[in-house]
Amino acid sequence: MKRFIIISLTICLSLFSCQSNDTHKNKLKVDYEKSEPKEVIIKNYADALFSIDTADFSVGLKKIQKEFPTFLDGNLNDPKAVEYLKAFATDTFCIRVNDIAQQIFPDTKKLNKEIKSVCQHFKYYYPNIDIPNTAYLYISGIDYEMPAIMILDDGIVISMDFYLGNDNRIYDYIGMPRFRSLRCQPDYISRDLAQSFYSTFIDKTNHQKDVMSEMINAGKRLYFIEAMNPSLPDSILMGYSSKQMQWAQLYESDVWASVVGNNMLYSNEVEVFRTLFGDGPFTQAFSNEAPSRLGEFIGLQIIRSYMNNNDISLKDLMNNNDLQQIFQKSQYKPK
Known part of the structure; x- marks a missing residue:
């Protein structure tokens, strides 16, 4: 070498x-505060999904489908689709991750302020680019194949399980290197959101x-x-x-x-x-x-x-x- x-x-x-x-x-x-969006709406898909009564899971999914089309735009009359979502929502590891996430994010006031600030800064510089004003919180199961934050046409999607705190043992459990889990802190959400804006709209x-x-x-x-x-x-x-x-x-x-x-x-x-x-x-x-x-x-x-x-x-x-x-x-x- x-x-x-x-x-x-x-x-x-x-x-x-x-x-x-x-x-x-x-x-x-x-002077970014005069820019859009004036309000950001945060919806917790993870909380809604994991709160569904598993005894009547299909009905529960249909009740939240309208509120979370980003995640539930498929055919919920398809037994395989329902079974897949139920398996995820009843997986012991995913349940544990969601429980931790809900403790880390008991309310979304601070998160809302951070997301709004990044969005308004972006619109200050790029007023002609349309961006969503709704953010969805979900659990990926700490899926390395998925970005922690994605910007889609109908919403900003944030994987809460990548922001559980760098000292959380769940990351050691799955074998995540310490240099990587260092960035698994809530303080990194605004940075990663800006990174997602860059990769989605700017990077060429x-x-x-x-x-x-x-x-x-x-x-x-x-x-x-x-x-x-x-x-x-x-x-x-x-x-x-x-x-x-x-x-x-x-x-x-x-x-x-x-x-x-x-x-x-x-x-x-x-x-x-x-x-x-x-x-x-x-x-x-x-x-x-x-x-x-x-x-x-x-x-x-x-x-x-x-x-x-x-x-x-x-x-x-x-x-x-x-x-x-x-x-x-x-x-x-x-x-």
Whole structure:
């Protein structure tokens, strides 16, 4: 395996603190509250489904079908369809997950406010794009094949079982890696909702051929998420623990020096991509304390620098596919 020559990281993390440059956030302070939607409706499909009397399950499904067409648009006169839903609603694991979810989300006032804020920020920047004002809460059974949040024509669909708290033992039970369950916190819902808006309406990127392009595209995505959530902490934006975030901020210039010094910036080698963009508990090529996806972190800093140094709107940034130009005009020089 090829080994990278990593610039020495000798400064002790415990001796220094690093404050990120937040001047870019001035551009993100917008009068979003005048935008639609004025109201967001949250409907708890999971609670309705798991509350059905199993002795007369088919009748119970038909009673809630009109309220939850996103989930129950099929033929409920089909015995196989009813049996499938009943098997799910009576599965002991799914029942346990739903019980935990209802405890985590006893009411939806805070969640409603967060969803509304992200939606209004999106409509501020993209007033001509129609988005739903109804959000549905459901249980997926912690299905890795399904996104945690989806934006459909008739509603925003949120899988509550991906936000049960990173210390919940249910994630250990199913064998979810700790670096992944770190992001299974309610505080991540607004971030993931913005991510879903990006992937649904904004993202038009193709597979990138080199590290620089991948960095810029990742930075654009993260900056968009931040624009939808200006008060979002960097640790949640990046999906890092507080210590990992501190490491990334402290050693940003060292990581950048390694990327440039080891000729990685325009590399298209699989191993280099894995080192800089692969998800995991850490980036061993730098340090066991270094978080993963450092290429994305650097990409975000490049975009922040670009937005600080140029009179560019968010829409202009998203529409600009000249990634080399963005990189050059960013004047990115970490200290």
